[in-house]
Amino acid sequence: QVQLVESGGGLVQAGGSLRLSCAASGRTFSSYSMGWFRQAPGKEREFVTAISRSGSTTHYADSVKGRFTISRDNAKNTVYLQMNSLKPEDTAVYYCAASQKFYSGNANDYDYWGQGTQVTVSS
Numbered sequence: 328q329v330q331l332v333e334s335g336g337g338l339v340q341a342g343g344s345l346r347l348s349c350a351a352s353g354r355t356f357s358s359y360s361m362g363w364f365r366q367a368p369g370k371e372r373e374f375v376t377a378i379s380r381s382g383s384t385t386h387y388a389d390s391v392k393g394r395f396t397i398s399r400d401n402a403k404n405t406v407y408l409q410m411n412s413l414k415p416e417d418t419a420v421y422y423c424a425a426s427q428k429f430y431s432g433n434a435n436d437y438d439y440w441g442q443g444t445q446v447t448v449s450s
Contacts (some may be wrong), residue, residue: 339449340449342413346408360363360428361430362374363421374394394413396409417446423441424439425437
């Protein structure tokens with residue numbers, strides 16, 4: 328069982344930056360690949376980025392490539408999402424998730440989810 332708690336969301340102007348954190352409980356954090364997803368009002372949840380168990384491999388949605396960076400610290404049981412050059416269309420609730428499979432862009436491959444943190448980007 329893994330419990331995930333996101334933090335770091337908030338209101339930011341377009342062009343600004345935010346850093347999200349996702350703290351995981353348990354002693355097996357390094358055995359999970361991790362992902363970030365987001366869901367805007369009236370839209371389906373969409374993949375943002377994922378990172379492998381060791382952190383050596385990452386994958387990004389085209390919409391965030393070059394602006395967002397995922398990283399993890401297995402010693403701290405935490406995964407991060409650095410978001411730069413934010414746009415109003417990045418406004419959404421951001422969720423972190425843990426998967427026992429190889430890192431994936433498919434939400435169905437994730438076993439555990441956090442409660443989400445709101446990110447709002449004003450124009």
